Amino acid sequence: MIKNSFISVISQKEKEENAGSVEFQVFSFTTKIRKLTSHLELHKKDSSSQRGLRKILGKRQRLLAYLSKKNRGRYKELIGELNIRERKTR
Numbered sequence: 001m002i003k004n005s006f007i008s009v010i011s012q013k014e015k016e017e018n019a020g021s022v023e024f025q026v027f028s029f030t031t032k033i034r035k036l037t038s039h040l041e042l043h044k045k046d047s048s049s050q051r052g053l054r055k056i057l058g059k060r061q062r063l064l065a066y067l068s069k070k071n072r073g074r075y076k077e078l079i080g081e082l083n084i085r086e087r088k089t090r
Helices: 002-010 022-042 047-070 072-082
Strands: none
Touching: 022 047, 022 072, 047 072
16 A cells, blocks of 8 residues: 555656656665565574665665656655655754
């Protein structure tokens, strides 16, 4: 249900095409990362899960770099919605 609500938040126009959008992919990677992180807090020596987490982190990082180059406004909005980065206070 979370994925469906996020799809409707991103865009009302293209529901079928949103499953492949950069924002949706970043959202799904973020949920996987959070699940794996909580798993690894209990099972610290699970090296295969650690490797999977590193791969997913790399994929999400590449997608976010692409999005920041393509559309900086959508990038900042997505970062704010998902609470991925810490905000700098000056």
